[in-house]
Amino acid sequence: MNNERISQIGERGLIKFFLNKRDKLLDDSDSLVYKSYYDDAALEENHGKYTVLSTDMLIQHTHFPPNMTYYQMGEKIVTVNVSDIMASNATCTSILISMALPRDMTMDDFDMLTEGILDKCLEYDVKLIGGDMNENDEIILSATAIGTADKDVKLLSGVNGGDLIAVTGELGSPAAGLDLIYNDMDIPEDAKNKLIDSILEPTLPLETFKLLHDYPDMITSMTDITDGLALELETLKEKNYNIGFNLNYNSIAHDEYLTDIAAYNNKTIEDYILHFGEEFELLLTLDPIQYEKYKPIFSDKLFIIGKCDNTGKLTLTKDNKKVPIKPKGYEHLRDDHE
16 A cells, blocks of 8 residues: 655656556567667657557546546556557557646555556557656546558548448447446446446457458448547548448447436437447448458457448438438537537
8 A cells, every 4th residue: 555645756756667567568678669668759660561640638527437446547548549540450559658647646546547557558469668747636648559550551531332331349338337327227237337337447349350450351441439420420421522321220239228228317329329439349331242251250240230322411220210310429629519
């Protein structure tokens, strides 16, 4: 137990503490690359055709529910950034993480935060190669992830009319989990814990991603669903002229308790599966001919939830009616968070 305040240690001491923990996970301590991790900028060998970079920032009052642990905060900053690299059909290799922390944070809490970071780095086979530290009234975590990709890198602009729309898992669970945190209700405890864990400890579809990586000719575009399915499809629509996206409501897999939880919170199930985000599942468009060739491989790993067309519109087919989808959801720096 260490209740010493991090302000008693200072930035340099905290960085040294963190790097000492990190170094125990590295196996290249004599290399030039390793030595650069202590310089102002880090070297990364690149044997691929493309270096893929992405950055994301998490702020305590908007990204961390009140009962999220420091360990889970550390996990999440790695997960969100690795997810963005995966969404380009690239492999994440390293990450830089910067922190702004309150002066009165204890060393035990700092230890747990960094433990969450390093455990996820280990799980995703990603090296922590640097970062920065500063002081703030609430926790802010910012990371830049670096990955590599070959000629099979996937952009958002490759969609064609007739492509299939697919996701790698159930949707809506994080939204339901967050509502359960703030507004508890009577459902089976194991189901409740599963839903809450989906928002507190998001996971990535790593095995499915690795399999997809071997069949690039099947994929015409790929992204993740961190901003909500409707907003992600709107982004795809903007990137692909005259391409529309029609979802089949009955094909979108979700937890069996979502309908009850949504009603209990005066919401619809569409609010959960279309407009929340924080899913960390992959959203893909697939060449239908290539998908048929590989369908037996992906039958239990991909959910086909709709089809692309040439309408230039977002629509949802439910109860034999096609209705427009409004691309709403949470967006930073907007007053009208619907």
